[in-house]
Amino acid sequence: xxxxxxxxxxxxxxxxxxxxxxxxxxxxxxxxxxxxxxxxxxxxxxxxxxxxxxxxxxxxxxxxxxxxxxxxxxxxxxxxxxxxxxxxxxxxxxxxxxxxxxxxxxxxxxxxxxxxxxxxxxxxxxxxxxxxxxxxxxxxxxxxxxxxxxxxxxxxxxxxxxxxxxxxxxxxxxxxxxxxxxxxxxxxxxxxxxxxxxxxxxxxxxxxxxxxxxxxxxxxxxxxxxxxxxxxxxxxxxxxxxxxxxxxxxxxxxxxxxxxxxxxxxxxxxxxxxxxxxxxxxxxxxxxxxxxxxxxxxxxxxxxxxxxxxxxxxxxxxxxxxxxxxxxxxxxxxxxxxxxxxxxxxxxxxxxxxxxxxxxxxxxxxxxxxxxxxxxxxxxxxxxxxxxxxxxxxxxxxxxxxxxxxxxxxxxxxxxxxxxxxxxxxxxxxxxxxxxxxxxxxxxx
Ligand code: GUN
Ligand code: ZN
Numbered sequence: 001x002x003x004x005x006x007x008x009x010x011x012x013x014x015x016x017x018x019x020x021x022x023x024x025x026x027x028x029x030x031x032x033x034x035x036x037x038x039x040x041x042x043x044x045x046x047x048x049x050x051x052x053x054x055x056x057x058x059x060x061x062x063x064x065x066x067x068x069x070x071x072x073x074x075x076x077x078x079x080x081x082x083x084x085x086x087x088x089x090x091x092x093x094x095x096x097x098x099x100x101x102x103x104x105x106x107x108x109x110x111x112x113x114x115x116x117x118x119x120x121x122x123x124x125x126x127x128x129x130x131x132x133x134x135x136x137x138x139x140x141x142x143x144x145x146x147x148x149x150x151x152x153x154x155x156x157x158x159x160x161x162x163x164x165x166x167x168x169x170x171x172x173x174x175x176x177x178x179x180x181x182x183x184x185x186x187x188x189x190x191x192x193x194x195x196x197x198x199x200x201x202x203x204x205x206x207x208x209x210x211x212x213x214x215x216x217x218x219x220x221x222x223x224x225x226x227x228x229x230x231x232x233x234x235x236x237x238x239x240x241x242x243x244x245x246x247x248x249x250x251x252x253x254x255x256x257x258x259x260x261x262x263x264x265x266x267x268x269x270x271x272x273x274x275x276x277x278x279x280x281x282x283x284x285x286x287x288x289x290x291x292x293x294x295x296x297x298x299x300x301x302x303x304x305x306x307x308x309x310x311x312x313x314x315x316x317x318x319x320x321x322x323x324x325x326x327x328x329x330x331x332x333x334x335x336x337x338x339x340x341x342x343x344x345x346x347x348x349x350x351x352x353x354x355x356x357x358x359x360x361x362x363x364x365x366x367x368x369x370x371x372x373x374x375x376x377x378x379x380x381x382x383x384x385x386x387x388x389x390x391x392x393x394x395x396x397x398x399x400x401x402x403x404x405x406x407x408x409x410x411x412x413x414x415x416x417x418x419x420x421x422x423x424x425x426x427x428x429x430x431x432x433x434x435x436x437x438x439x440x441x442x443x444x445x
Contacts, residue, residue, distance in 0.1 A: 008433065009058060010038045010388060011051050012067035015410070016074060016380035017365040021357045022314065029361060032410060036072065037064075040386045043158070043432035048380050065440045067390045070427055071413075073360070074378050075134025075387035076336040077367035078325050080233070080273045080294045082139040083124040083150055083163075084108045084117075085329025095304050096239035099330070108166075109175040111141040117149035125153055129436045131334045132426040134387035135368075135377055137233055137271055137325075138163040139205055142176050144186045151194045158198065158432045160377055160385065162231055164205035165190055169216045180215035184223060191227050199385075199432070203231035203271070208238075209246045209259045221264035231269045231371075234260065236293075237282070238274035239305045257282035266291045269372060271323060274299075275313075276306040287318030292370045296327035297342035303330050310343070311352050323370035324362040336363045337421040344418070356414035386433035393417045395425040 014036025021029035037051040039058065047054060058064070082088075084107060091103040111117045128136060140146040140163055147165045154161040167183040168176055178186065187204060195202035204223045206212045212220070224232055237243055237256050246256050253259045257278065260266060266289035275286070275293035286293060295308045313320040325331075326339050333339065340359040347354040368378025376385050393413045394400035399420045406412040417425055428438025435441035 006061040006063050007058060008040045009054070009062055009064045010040070010067070010072055010390070010430070011064050012036065012070045012072040012390060014038065014048060014072045014380060015360075016048070017361045017378075020361055020366060021355065026355075026357055026411075029357065038072065038380060038386070038388065040430075040433040043386055043434075045380055045382050045384050045386050045388075047382050065428070065435070067427060069392075069394075071391040071393070071417075072380070073389055073391060074364045074368075074380055074384070075389050075429065075431075076132045076363045077371065077378060078128070078133050078136040078336060079271060079292070079323030079367050079370050080296055080325035081136050081328050081331075083121060084111050084139070084141045084146060086120055086124055086127070088329035089332060091329070096242055096330075097245070099303055104329070105173050105176055108141045109173065111146040112143045112175070114145045114149055117143070117146045118153065121150045121153040125157055125159060127334050129157075129429045129431065130426065131336065131423045132389040132391070132429055133334070133336055134389070134429065134431055135160045135371070135373070136162070137203060137231065137371065139207075139233065140165055142166045142168055142178050142183075144190060147190050147194070151197070151200050154200060155198050157436070158434070160199035160201075160373070160387065162201045162203050162233075162371065164203035164231075164233065167204070167206040167216055167220060168211035169213050171211050180213060180219045183216060184219040187223050188226070191223070191230060195227070195230055201231065202227070203233045205232075206234050206265075208235040208242070209256065210242065210249065214250075214263075217259070217263040217265065224264060224267075229269075231271060232265055232267070233271040234265070234273070236260065236272040236275050237277045238300075239303070240277065243277060255279055255282045257285055261285055261289075268321075271370070273325070273327060274305065274308070275320075276300060276308050283312070283315070283320060284318045287320055290321060292321045292323050294323035294325050294370070295343060296325045296331055297346045298333055298339055299327035299331035300346065301342060302332045307346050307350055309350060309352075310347055310354065311350070321370055322362070323367055325367075333422070335422045337418050337425060339363075340418040356411050356418055359418050360414055386430055388430040389426055390428035390438060391417055391421070392425050392427045393421070395421065395427070399425070
């Protein structure tokens with residue numbers, strides 16, 4: 001008989017968020033334990049607290065992974081990313097519609113081949129783990145094969161992922177088109193196969209208004225009605241030429257947002273990528289329906305789409321639920337640290353501030369709330385799933401050098417991490433309690 005695996009605990013400087021610092025003020029928004037311990041059990045956090053008190057409760061055979069000086073946080077969450085675009089990232093010289101045609105649609109056609117999709121899914125999820133991202137809302141391609149490959153790899157890694165087959169039945173190359181009825185059937189089959197399997201969740205994924213007919217958007221609404229606990233993800237109001245083209249294709253709609261609204265696609269489980277150029281009436285509807293606006297700063301800058309207005313999103317009259325995301329491959333990094341850095345710079349260009357504490361709230365609990373998953377992920381509360389990362393603010397020579405002048409101030413340390421950090425600052429990643437990156441992973445291999 002094999003003896004049960006010894007319990008595992010993670011010791012370090014534990015930081016977890018309790019609420020949005022922009023709402024509660026800084027002090028009430030987080031819990032920080034200078035010498036903290038997380039005791040893991042069955043993929044979850046059994047207990048979190050002071051190491052001094054908790055160490056004494058561990059059995060003698062417990063394994064304590066100790067990261068002195070490092071910050072232990074909940075894994076990052078990326079609320080909008082495209083796994084078929086790992087070889088589109090860093091494509092030169094185009095804005096949205098040309099970028100899609102010249103680069104993106106070319107690569108996405110390759111995902112009809114299951115072995116290509118499987119290879120890229122493996123690369124993509126590995127890259128997320130290296131960057132400390134443990135959950136993401138992911139676009140696949142129009143091919144069911146791409147969804148099967150993605151979820152199979154995510155299941156194998158036991159990651160909590162949200163993903164879906166892209167629906168597009170017009171204005172794209174023939175190799176990327178489905179039909180309203182076919183897209184519905186395939187999505188329904190994929191929902192039955194994957195939604196709720198282990199940690200996997202499905203998102204109905206009409207790409208954007210330009211690539212779906214009315215019949216297809218109607219079918220997307222029908223999928224949501226038939227499967228009330230799945231997500232919806234799409235793009236909204238990213239680029240002025242896109243918005244003009246939507247106006248022409250849907251002349252009866254009052255706005256871009258209204259196109260989706262007419263088909264019942266707004267709601268608390270609906271994620272709208274970009275939302276840069278919204279009119280007040282659109283923001284009102286998104287707010288009323290508790291839809292989520294997802295800010296993708298590296299993408300918005302790289303594709304030249306515009307500057308998201310973080311302050312306007314918090315307008316007291318109609319506040320928006322918010323997500324923060326990479327949008328890789330329109331976005332230029334897999335790293336949520338790089339993403340936070342660019343969000344800060346977009347704020348600078350608008351005369352707005354994004355404090356480090358709020359940025360790290362957004363990467364963790366904020367994005368968990370955007371996905372309605374705050375009781376599963378995004379914090380280190382006992383009972384949460386043990387998706388945990390370990391951050392090193394001295395990971396590079398430049399960071400270590402800068403940290404010489406940060407004397408024990410947590411907010412300054414976080415700002416160094418988000419401004420200078422990237423994958424090199426992720427010292428360890430745990431997925432459902434299992435190390436997938438860092439010394440404990442290397443030792444287990
Ligand atoms: N709009 C429609 N498709 C896409 C996409 O793949 N990336 C971005 N950034 N915007 C889109
Ligand atoms: Zn996108």
